[in-house]
Amino acid sequence: INSLNELRALNLTNLSLTEINSQMVHNLPKLVLLDLSNNRLTRIVSTWLPNSNKNLNFLMLENNYLKRVPNILNFTNLNYLNLANQNGQLTHLSNYAFQRYLYDNNQDKFNNNNNN
DSSP: OOOOTTTOOEESSSSSOOOTTTTTTTSTTTTEEEESSSOOOOOEEEEETTTOSSSSOEEEEOOOOOSSSSOOOTOOTOOOEOOOTTTOOOOOOOGGGGEEEEEEEETTEEEGGGOO
């Protein structure tokens, strides 16, 4: 997959994947959508995700067996994250994954902490 520099969407759904090889999704600089839903993933290690990819807008991880939320702080353009139905495994959300975003009740919107 490393030679697919123009790839914008990668759909790896319903494959019964239990892990992702770190080289599988690296070096995809134009990737906007990564769909790993409906698999058997129990964890997402930050290095599995395309860390150099600043264009990632959509990350779908629903219907897996994740116990933790992956660190998404490097994905500055991420607009959509779906973690629905982790089969009862996701029981704790840690701040580190979302620390860049603060909810502003007065303005009814999310603000990026880096812009304040």
